[in-house]
Amino acid sequence: MKKKDVSHKVNDAENTQNTSETKEERAAKAAAAMEEMLNEEGKEDECEQEGVDPKDQQIKDLQDRLVRNMAEFDNFRKRTEKEKANMFDMGARSIVEKLLPTIDNFERALKSVPEGKECESFAAGMDMIYKQLLKELEAVGVKPIECVGHEFDPNFHNAVMHVEDESVGDNIVVEEFQRGYTYKDAIVRHSMVKVAN
Template sequence: MENNQEKSQEEMVKEAVEEAKKSAGELPEGEPGEDQAEEENAKEASEDEEVSDNEEEEPDEEQEPDEEEEPDEEDEDKKSGKKLFGKKNKKDKKDEKIEELTDRLTRQMAEFDNFRKRTEKEKSQMYEIGAKDIIEKMLPVVDNFERGLDAVKEEDKEDPFIQGMEMVYKQLMTVLGELGVKPIEAVGKEFDPNLHNAVMHVEDENFGENIIAEEFQKGYMYRDSVVRHSMVKVAN
C-alpha cells in the first residue's frame, strides 16, 4: 500500500512538473489575446501610413489640371488669324482693274517726267550750241569795229561819226556781256592751251618763260565754254 501511495505521489509530482513545464514553455510565446492585439495595432499603423502617403500624393494628382497651361490669347489670335487669313480672298475684278490702271498711270507719269527732264537738257544744249554759233559769227564784226577804231587818228576822234561808231561798239559789247560772252585775258598771262592758240614763239627777256607776249586775235568765251581761242605769241 505504501508503494502504491509513493507511486501515486511521484506521479502527481511528475504531472505537476510537466504542467509547470508546459506552463513555463507557453509563457514566452505570449498569450493569444495579446499577440492578436499587437498584430492588429501593427496593421492599423501600417494602414495609417499608407493612407497618409496616399493623402500626400493625391493633392499632386488633383493639382495636375491646375498646372496645365491655359491657352494663350496670342495662340488663339494666331489660330483665328490663320482661319481668317489662311485663305486669300479673291479680289474683285473692279479692284484688279483699278490697280492695273493705277500702275499704268504711275509708269506713264514717270516716263513723262524723264522725257521732260531729257527734253529740257536737250533744249539747253541746243540753245548753247545755237548761241555759240551766233556769237562766233558776230565776233568778226567785233574784230572789224576794233580794227577800225584803232586806226582812227587822235585828231579825228572828236568827229561825230567816230564817236557814234564807238557808241555802237560799246553797246554791242554790253549786250554780249549780258549774254555771257567775255573776252579771254592773254597778254602777260601764262600760256594755257585750253584758252590760247600759240602761233609764234619769241625770245624776250622782258617776259618770263611760257608767258604771252602779244595777242594777234582776241579770244572769247560763252559762259564756261570757249567760243574762240586767242591767237598769241609766247615768250620762251
C-alpha cells in the same frame, strides 16, 4: 482662262500679222502673246489662292502702270527741256561766231583812226558803238578771254608765235593778235597769241 481661248488668241495674233514678216518674228510674237495670256491666268490663280479679289488686283496693277507712265512722262519732259536749252545755246553760239568778225573790224578801225580833231568825234562815236556791242554780248554770256600777261593755256589760247624774253616769265602771253571769246564758259574762238619762252 481655258486653253482653247489661249490657242485662239495665239492664232489670231499670227493671222493678223503682216505676211512679209518672217517665221521667226511671227513665232516670237505668238510666244509673247502666249506668255501674256499665261501671266494673266497666273495672276488670276494667285489672286484666288491669296483670297484677293481679281478686280482689286487689276486696280492695283493699273495704279502701278499709271505711276510708271507718269514717271516716264516726267523724264520725257525733263529730257525735252534739256534738249531745247541745248538747241538754243547752239543757235546762240552760231550767231556769236558770225558776229565776231564784225567786232574784229571795229577793233581794227578804232586802232587805225588818224590823229586829229576832225576824226576825234567820229572815233568817239565808233568806240561807243563798239563798247555797247560788247556790253550787250556780255549780257547774254559772251565774254572776251583775257590773255596778255597771263600764263599760256592751250584750252583758251592758240600760240602762233614764240619770242625769247627774259623779262617775262616762261609760258606767259606777251601779245594778242586776235581776241578769243567764250559763251557761257564754252570756247567760241581761241585767242591768237605770242608766247614768251
